[in-house]
Structures are given as structure tokens and as C-alpha cells.
Amino acid sequence: MKLSEVKEILNAEVVAGEEFLDREVKSAFGSDLMSDVLAFVKDQALLLTGLVNGQVIRTAEMMDIKAIVFVRGKKPTEDIAELAKEYQMVVMTTDYTLYPSCGKLYCAGLVPNEERVD
Template sequence: MKLSEVRDILDAEVLYGEDELDREVFSACGSDFMSDVLAYVKNQALLLTGLVNPQVIRTADMMDMKCVAFVRGKQPDENVLALARERDMVIMRAPIRMYDACGKLYAAGLRGDV
């Protein structure tokens, strides 16, 4: 699924990486616990989270993820966005909750494990 589709499905606002929405992701994960992301994620390229701090970006970076989508309308601060820019990571903000965000993407064919 292209990140542009992810944006459309989540009705998300792109906060960084508008030019990179052609990137393709094949699986995703949703978690507010970064240690769980580090423990269980394999090749998911999209992280959905309600946690907004620099460690989210660092965690996603360690896992070679391409995009972080903040749910529940959470707004990352400038520090978080700066880290994402340095790592060329697409950042989105979706108004809906985690459960709905995961459900919508899953229903559209984006699975957790491929």
C-alpha cells in the first residue's frame, strides 16, 4: 500500500514527507510501548502510535521504518519533527483512535505480518 493511500484511509494530515507518499509499505504495527515494537516487529514499515516523543522516531529508525502515523490527533513537537526530517521518515497525524486506525488499514489489506 502506498503511503498516499494510508493518508487517505486515515484521513491524516502529512506533517513531513509530502514528497515521499509514493513509498510502498507492506505491513504495519500499532503500539504505544516502544519496547514491544522493538521486540515483536519484523519488517513492518509503518508504525501507528499514540505516543508522541522523540523515542518514537528513534525506535522506528532502529527498525528501518518508513513512516510514523500518530493517532488520536496527537501533535508531535518540533524536536520530534526535526528527528524525522534527519531520518527522512514520513510523519502523519490522524484524528481517529488507534483501534479504528488499525482496523481501517487492515480492512484495506494492510496486514500486521507478511
């Protein structure tokens, strides 16, 4: 799914990486726990989280995650957005909570390859 579609489906506002909305994501992972992101995320995933701090961006960078959606209307501060821009990430924010955000994307066809942990 293209990030521009993600933006539309979640009625999201782009706060960084507007120029990369053509990018494709193949799966998604929703979590507020960054250690679980480090444990379970696979390739080219979109991260949905309600946690807003610099470690979210750094965690995403470690996992080669190129797109993050902050849910529940959370807006990253300027320095967090700057860090994301440095890593050429797309960062969006949506007013939907985590469960409906994931549900809407899933229904629209963004289905992960692996739905269970090993």
C-alpha cells in the first residue's frame, strides 16, 4: 500500500517526509512498546504508535522502518520531526485511536505476511 493511501484512509496529517508519500509499505505493526517493535517487526513495515518521543524514531531507524503514524492525535515535537527528516522518514498523525487505525488499514488490504510471533 502506498503511504499516500495510508494518509487518506486515516485522514492523517503529514508532519515529515511529504515528498516520500509514493513509498510502499508491505505490512504494519501497532505497538506502544518499542522493545516489541525491535523484537517482531519485519521488512518495510509501517509503525503505528501512540508513544511520542525521540526513541520511537531511533527504534524505527534500527528496524529500517520508513514510515510512522502517531495515533490518538499525538503530535511529535519539532525536534522529533527533525530527527525523522534526518532519517528520511514519513511521519503522520491521525485522530483515530490505535485499534480503528489498524482496522481501517487491514480492511483496505494492508495485511501482514506473518500474523503471529514465532
